[in-house]
Amino acid sequence: MVETLPLFPLGTVLLPGASLPLHIFEPRYRQLTIDLVTGTIPGKQFGVVAVREGWSPDDGREGLHDVGCTASLREVRRLPDGRFDIQTTGDRRFRLLEVDDGTAPYLVANVEWLPDDEGDTEHDLAPLAMAARAAHRRYCATAWRQQGGGDGELPTELGTEAAPDVTEAELAHILAGDCLLPLSDRQELLEQTCPMERLHLIRRSMTREAILLGELRAVWAPTAKFAVEHSPN
Structure with a gap:
């Protein structure tokens, strides 16, 4: 099943169940936070994907790992100058299919979910x-x-x-x-x-x-x- 997620490339890997606090200061990710809080993006979730070693978040699809994890927004604190401190928790794994850099100030991706293999008891x-x-x-x-x-x-x-x-x-x-x-x-x-x-x-x-x-x-x-x-x- 293909779904669309806003994407947040980072220099770390978010794992399911793990906490990830973030300090949001770039304008594009301030807008992402606002869109999450106001419900413009439903579900209060965005995708975290790690940037490949030697690449930057602005290098496009080639600089990103193929598999990421959704982050569920748990707490938001807006600072007087418009920055945010947020608390998130890792939820579901996904595989990147397509990345769009023109629809929103931040990246938007088509993804498919990545469930575990069955069989192990x-x-x-x-x-x-x-x-x-x-x-x-x-x-x-x-x-x-x-x-x-x-x-x-x-x-x-x-x-x-x-x-x-x-x-x-x-x-x-x-x-x-x-x-x-x-x-x-x-x-x-x-x-x-x-x-x-x-x-x-x-x-x-x-x-x-x-x-x-x-x-x-x-x-x-x-x-x-x-x-x-x-x-x-």
Whole structure:
């Protein structure tokens, strides 16, 4: 089924279920925000798609990845000078079909939805989900130590029972949203339609990043901060 979405190219990947705060200052995206709030764009949703490395948001269709995620508008705060601070949440994945740069001040795209493959059962996914949760806890524990938390017990909110209420099929996206993974890893997770393979991917990515954090003594920062500071518009 083909649908039309306003498009917001960014230097990050939005995943289903993940939060994405944005500071809106460019005129075209101020207009997009106004159109969302006033209902000119129904549903209060727009498409977020990552810009390819080495390209800019103004380079057109060739500079965009093929798969993105809709962002649902949750909160809006208008600043005195006309800028906006908004809070969004990732919802549905889509594949770009056509991009129109002439209908509105912002890009508008024809998209098709990208559902998961069918066939994997909760029984099939349970062991992989357990392994992914364990990898997430190792990642959080390593990051906690690098922040000066020491070798003591990891605080509950940093991964003891990561995402207890999500399904096994949703888990990889939620865990990725809680970690500072490279854009290429996040894009691969977004494009992957096999839940089983997605759990393999997130476990490998978090295991690798935990090793790098430990060996390089890198400083970990919250994902929300990354999203705000590295989502130019």
